[in-house]
Amino acid sequence: MEQKPVPVSDFNSLNMLFNIYKWRKQLIILAVAACAISSIISLGITEKYKSTVILFPGVTYSASKALIADNQYRPDVNEFGDEEKAEQMLQILNSNEVRDKICKKYNLMKHYDIDSTSKLARTSLNDEFQGNVSFSRTKFMSVQIDVMDNNPKYAAMIANDIAALHDSARYNIQKQRTSVAHQIIEQEYLTKANLVKQLRDSVKMYNGLGILDMEAQSKVTSQQYVKAIAKNDQRAVSALQQKLDILAKHGSAFVSARDNLYFQRIQLNGLRTKLEEAKLDLENILPQKFIVSSAEPAEKKSYPVRWVIVAVSTLSTLLIGIILLFLFENLKHVKVK
Numbered sequence: 015m016e017q018k019p020v021p022v023s024d025f026n027s028l029n030m031l032f033n034i035y036k037w038r039k040q041l042i043i044l045a046v047a048a049c050a051i052s053s054i055i056s057l058g059i060t061e062k063y064k065s066t067v068i069l070f071p072g073v074t075y076s077a078s079k080a081l082i083a084d085n086q087y088r089p090d091v092n093e094f095g096d097e098e099k100a101e102q103m104l105q106i107l108n109s110n111e112v113r114d115k116i117c118k119k120y121n122l123m124k125h126y127d128i129d130s131t132s133k134l135a136r137t138s139l140n141d142e143f144q145g146n147v148s149f150s151r152t153k154f155m156s157v158q159i160d161v162m163d164n165n166p167k168y169a170a171m172i173a174n175d176i177a178a179l180h181d182s183a184r185y186n187i188q189k190q191r192t193s194v195a196h197q198i199i200e201q202e203y204l205t206k207a208n209l210v211k212q213l214r215d216s217v218k219m220y221n222g223l224g225i226l227d228m229e230a231q232s233k234v235t236s237q238q239y240v241k242a243i244a245k246n247d248q249r250a251v252s253a254l255q256q257k258l259d260i261l262a263k264h265g266s267a268f269v270s271a272r273d274n275l276y277f278q279r280i281q282l283n284g285l286r287t288k289l290e291e292a293k294l295d296l297e298n299i300l301p302q303k304f305i306v307s308s309a310e311p312a313e314k315k316s317y318p319v320r321w322v323i324v325a326v327s328t329l330s331t332l333l334i335g336i337i338l339l340f341l342f343e344n345l346k347h348v349k350v351k
Contacts, residue, residue, distance in 0.1 A: 037339050041332060041336070041339075044331060044332065045332045048328045048330075048331035051327075061164060063165070063311070063312040063315055064160055064161065064162050065160075065172075065311065066158060066159065066160050066161075067158070067176070067307065068156050068157070068305075069103075069159070069303045070157070070303065070304040071102065071103040071155075071302065071304075072302045072304060097151075100151050100155050100157055101151070103180065103302075104149050104150075106187070107176060107183075108149060111183045111186060112176060113143055115179055116147075116172055119175065120168065120171075120172060122142070123135065126138075146162045146163060147162075147176070159173050161176070166312045166313075167311050169311070169312065170310055170311045170312075173309035174309050177303070181302050189296070193296060195292055195295075199285065199288050200289055200292075206282045206285055207282060209278055213274055213275040213278060217275055220264055220267070220268040225265065225268045228261065228268055231261060232265065235254055235261065239255065239258060
């Protein structure tokens with residue numbers, strides 16, 4: 015009579031344990047072999063040491079606002095930044111400028127044993143850098159810089175230099191805009207200064223004609239003119255008439271130049287203040303971070319954790335072996351029945 019195949023569901027936990035016991039020698043050999051191979055492989059993995067820097071972002075203010083603003087509106091340069099500032103800090107730390115400066119300073123192409131003549135040398139360097147350097151935001155809104163390297167001193171120096179480069183990288187990003195602003199204000203200041211000089215020269219010219227205070231002179235001269243006529247002093251009348259003619263001819267132009275000069279001087283002083291602020295922002299870097307913990311050379315390696323590699327490799331191999339064993343037993347029962 016023909017026998018029907020036993021369905022897979024007939025394999026219960028007792029059968030599983032029986033099969034494992036049945037093949038125990040093979041499984042033990044497999045586990046020992048996996049343990050030995052993973053141990054040998056783990057010994058060949060280059061040891062790496064980790065150094066960490068923790069820093070808080072500062073609230074972003076220009077040097078001019080932070081240092082020479084009025085006391086009433088002067089910001090607190092000791093204020094910590096919020097989540098947005100931490101994200102901005104992460105973006106700057108991940109910038110090409112920071113990476114390229116670190117790679118150049120420490121000659122990481124050679125340090126990482128990368129063939130500089132390869133077409134993919136740059137890509138390999140970037141991949142190696144990203145694999146050894148990481149940035150993350152902590153739950154306290156600080157930023158953590160982790161650097162792995164086979165040399166503990168290198169790891170610490172690179173981590174500290176990356177933190178130090180944050181402010182200069184941020185400054186360089188903002189410099190283009192700051193430089194343009196400085197040029198615009200400087201041009202406006204020079205134009206305004208030239209206008210003030212022209213107005214000042216005009217006022218001096220009118221002063222040379224005897225016009226010093228249009229309103230007061232016009233009033234006094236008119237009074238003297240009336241008195242001279244009353245006294246029939248023709249000489250005085252003639253002299254005063256000349257003064258009145260000069261005031262009548264140039265008085266309005268003098269008043270216009272004088273008032274415009276006063277107004278333009280006020281604007282020039284405002285532009286001078288803005289120019290000083292723009293120059294201060296252009297030439298100075300205000301610290302934008304607070305370093306909580308600097309990196310120090312690690313005393314023990316952080317990678318690889320060999321016992322974890324061996325344990326995971328052995329258990330994974332053993333699990334795969336058991337799965338293959340069950341498949342083998344299942345297929346054998348199906349063929350037999």
